[in-house]
Each structure stands twice: as C-alpha cells, then as structure tokens.
Amino acid sequence: MDSGRYFSFAGGPAGSWSVFKIATVIGAALPIVERLEILDGHPPADIAPQWVLRGVTSNERYVTRAEKGLLVAKQAGLGRPQAKLGAVIPIRKNAAWWSMTQDERRAILEEQSHHIHTGLKYLPAIARRLHHCRDLGRDLATPEAPEPFDFITLFDYAPEHAAAFEDLVGELRATEEWKYVDREIDIRIARERGK
C-alpha cells in the first residue's frame, strides 16, 4: 500500500480532539474515552490509547464517473479552520451484505437508499473521508485481533452546521442500506481552542 492512505483513530487520555459523546447506535459498545487522536499511520509508541481503530482510504467502490463529477465540484476538504466539530462513525455490515454481488450492493446503496446523493446534499458544509477496515491484514503483533468494523467515516463541520449533520446521519440510518449495519458507534469530537 502506498503511504498516506493508512490512518489510526486512537481513543484514550490524550489526543488533539476532545470526545463529547460516544453513542452506541447498534451492536456492542466501545469503551468511553476522553480524547481522540487521528493519526496518519500507526500511533507512536509513546502514546497509550485505550483503543485504536485503523482504516485505509481506497479506490471508489460504488460511485460512477457522473456522480464523482458532482461530488468533486461541491466537496470541501477536512481541516477547515471553522470546522471545529467532528464525528468518527465506525460501522460494520452483516454477512448478508457482504455475500451480495456488486450490482446488488450498488442497487441497495444508491438506487434504493440514495446514499451518494444524500451525502451530496450536505456538501460542502459537511466534509468527510471514508476509511476501509474489512480487508486490513491483522498485525503480526496482534494476529488474533481482527478489525472490529468494516468502515470508519470521519466528518468535520462548523458549529452552525451541527443540525444539518444530525439530518444527514438520520437520513442515512433510515435507509434500506442501514438494515445491513449490525454495529455502529457514533463518536462526536470537538477541536480544542487554538489547536
């Protein structure tokens, strides 16, 4: 894998984001932590997080060229100065989802659930980055610990768009696609003043 695609989300006593909510939407909970660090690569050895989630950015799996054109025209990058609020939402989909073929998953994701077009409505207010975890190899150091989620999405936005963000996650959770989600944690984070 080329460098720059691998990210770690380390929850614990230290980190540049403060965690103000960890809600279990469905499935097993994740331990509550006070802070979160989002790292390019592995966490350094000198921080001792309570948990670490890992993911890689990857090629488009469902988006068509026409949709990609619409997204690129509207989207903003993460890390804008006004984007002082964020969310990290790890989800897992069930075996029924993963046993479907590409055409079946695309039909549920977009033609039935309008996932791509729902996200598009909230651009550029809500910035996002999708990370894949399902096919991550297990680390040699922890061969018995598979990744607990299939995807991690990181969002950030200005406080004035907090209500719009609730609408976005609410719309997605009401879709046919979300019936295949069997674990979801909603972690809300805020950037520290001056960071």
Added chain:
Amino acid sequence: MDSGRYFSFAGGPAGSWSVFKIATVIGAALPIVERLEILDGHPPADIAPQWVLRGVTSNERYVTRAEKGLLVAKQAGLGRPQAKLGAVIPIRKNAAWWSMTQDERRAILEEQSHHIHTGLKYLPAIARRLHHCRDLGRDLATPEAPEPFDFITLFDYAPEHAAAFEDLVGELRATEEWKYVDREIDIRIARERGK
C-alpha cells in the same frame, strides 16, 4: 477481518510446492526460489522464507448476480487430487486504473476485456482463488514495507489442462484491462509426489 480469509505465499528453500518457473511478465522481478508454501494466515516463525506475499479473499468487486450464478454452477475448488500443477500470479495495476470510478473499471474489465467470461470458459478445469493485497495494512513489524502487488491469483489444474491454462493467461494478457497492469510475475508450481 474474520479468520480464514488471510493467506501468505512464502517463497524460499522449503515448502510443499516446488517452483519450476518464475517469469517476469512486466515490471520488477521477484527473486527466484526453489519452493513455495501457501499458508492460511501468517508463516510460522520457524520457517525462513526469502520473500512473503500476503493477500485476503474478499467480497465480489465486479461480478453481477447473473455472472455469479454461471461461475458457481461450473467452478471447482482448489486442491483436487489430480490438480498437481499450479500458478501463483501476483499483479499490480497502475494509478490510472485505481483513479477510475467503479463503472469505468467494470466497463474495461468485462464489457471490453471479457475477464469474467474468459475465466468462465476454462471452468471447471482451472480452479482459482483471488486474493486482494492493495488495502492490506502494513504490519507493525515492518511498517515501511508496503505490499508490492494489488492482487495474487492462485490457480491449480491437472497436467492435461496445462495448455488450456496457457490459453487463459494469454487471452487475459491481450486485453484492454491488462494495459493497466504495470507489474506481473508468473510463478509456476508443482505438487510433490505423495503430498
């Protein structure tokens, strides 16, 4: 990741397959080895391979339900007693491939290059298993060593189908899809008598 999807291909002085050819089709060569072990999981610490390639089996990326029905009806599993010959073919695709959207990659792979239907013609004589490497996380033990390939396909077949196997790889290499392959190694293996 659930267990049972992660495989290692360890080339070196030991292994249950003998290597009778390692041909560089395009890109950088891979060091010649005498034997290959194909392992479910990581190689055990007591074998010292010259190189290890890793991959995970995953969900369908291009196949439709209709195509899947045709494949499942004809395909055979790996490891049949008569399948004494095999091939391990790691490939990497270039940045142009990975920057395409799903509809663009599907159009090249199947509508232009007939990849799925070409494979179908050679079933059940040629059995195969596809492993993905591109999104594998880097091991904590070797954080600076990204996986060198995007895919590894393992094939096995009876000696009487060796010519058919040459036809299969020849047909695929002549396609539009293969113009995006920038590294390919063709490793031919044979099962030892009695193993």
